[in-house]
Amino acid sequence: MESRNESSEISRNKCAACFRQFNKMEHLVEHMRISYHSVHEPMCGICKKHCRSYESLREHVIGPLPKQECKNIFSIRGCKFCLTILDSPNARRVHQERCQLSGGLLASFANLGLRDNLTIDNGYARGRQVVALACKMVGGGSDGSIDLCARVCLIDENENIIFHTYVKPPIPVTNYRYETTGIRPEYLRDATPLRQVQKKIQDFLCNGEPTWKIRPRGGKARILVGHDLDRLQLEYPAVMMRDTAKYPPLMKTSKLSNSLKYLTQAYLGYDIQTGMQDPYEDCVATMRLYIRMRSQNHTIEDYPLAFDPQNRNNFASWRQSELERMSPEEMFAISRSDYYCWCLDS
Template sequence: MASEPDPSESRTQRHKCPACYKQFKRKLHLIEHMKISYHSVHQPRCGVCQKHCKSFESVREHISGPLAKSNCSKIFLNQGCNLCLKVLDSPAALNEHKQKCCLNAPVPLGTKIMPCIESHVILSGSIMDERHNGKGHGAIAIDCEMVGGGSDGSIDLCARVCLVDEDENLIFHTYVQPQIPVSNYRYEVTGVTEDHLRDAMPLNEVQDKILKILYNGESVGRIRLDGEKVRLLVGHGIQHDLDCLRMKYPGQLLRDTAKYRPLMKTNLLSHSLKHLTKTYLGINVHCFTGMISSQAF
């Protein structure tokens, strides 16, 4: 007669998820976990043990946090890149990788007072087409600086907008004429003064120029079909920027670093752009007065 399983062993048996290594007392709980976790190759992983994590923040905690796994932490200390969290084969390979991974700080746009006609730059469509030829959808990053309107200065008004391409080339940059009187210029953060906005470009003209760059000659009706010329729009809190510009752009063409799950702090809370650029790019933004933070790429 076959021996019956020891009840004590069944009580202590743990069911482990092969992706994130979470353990459950009951197999049913493991099945429910796997149904809702959606582990995939797109999730950040530990470069040592290949554990799936919800975000890069979780990977960082796993390999270098207060409760880091000892084996992973030891290997990462000698062979891991602190910026991209990649684990290399050897310390020599790590040194070579760091020279490529560490980016230079961006050149600030400056805060000198410029007439509106000189404060914007547009790269011709033919050059843009040549640059993105063969890449499918080209991408444009956008960032806006907001001043305050209303009696308490709490209403965000777009006062400055900047667009750059994937190679960090400046495509468009201008000051924007606010729709209502400005009560707080937030100079410590924006670097914008009354003189900057005196001859600023009207909002409707800014909208037309931005949409012309993004649509890239593609008709609105073809965007949902096979609009290959239209460009992806990248930003941080991008919907807020579009709302302040009073613009709409197709949702399938938006890429928001504030909502990209691997970069979020929790499932509902996003990191600031300043934190992301410092942590993952090694770049400080908003450190100089008037520096616009177009660091979405």
């Protein structure tokens, strides 16, 4: 009888999001306090388990040690790119044909050219404008290991090139890395100095607004998408940047960054950065990843972030007794995300 009561208690202390079980309710409360479970987490479409990243969800349904029941259903009705569960094998086939994007970039490369006329809007555009940026690096220093930006490309949400130029690094180049960059010394001889390129891009992104005045919503400043955006060292507010290398749902289970090459193959279904590389290809990949993440259909909440003032006391220590009387579902209902989900840009 006592064993049955203990089993019932452990079952009651089961997290409503990740399904972890705890011996005592106080342990579950502490788990909810630090886990930041929310409707924005990747979720298994079969058992409804919440995961911290898509890598965790991928392991859950594909392997190497998946949940067998979920794996069996996913192998028949699951999309290996967006990890959605479809109604039937036929629906999955139709969906996956659309979900697997092709590169389709060769025609665009032929018309790439150099474009360095960035214009600022005179009025307010409809909705928040989004642009993607990528750069290619050459090597500096005695052994050529210092990354120096030598080429920059900027595209709009429709994958149109709006800026593309070679960049003259501030220190001498000792390794042009031609096999992957395709950059030769003559390309950089009369190129625009790095500081001028940084200023030109920054002004374009701010779109007439002072940097210190830029706000996440309601302004004219543009959202900047990219992978490892620190490389160009732009002075731009972090709240306006969407970095696929630092976005929690796209990171590894160990909270390390995945490469853009891997993310493109795993979530878009095609290969990039094979042979000689072009920044336009990287721009397109990051923009497509951003749009895929932004299009997630999550429940709308008035205050979706844990650090919103209205949520700061949700799991305060002085509420411990009250929290221990809540059900796991009630605690999950007041739990909020600790990162900004890109679906909130929609």
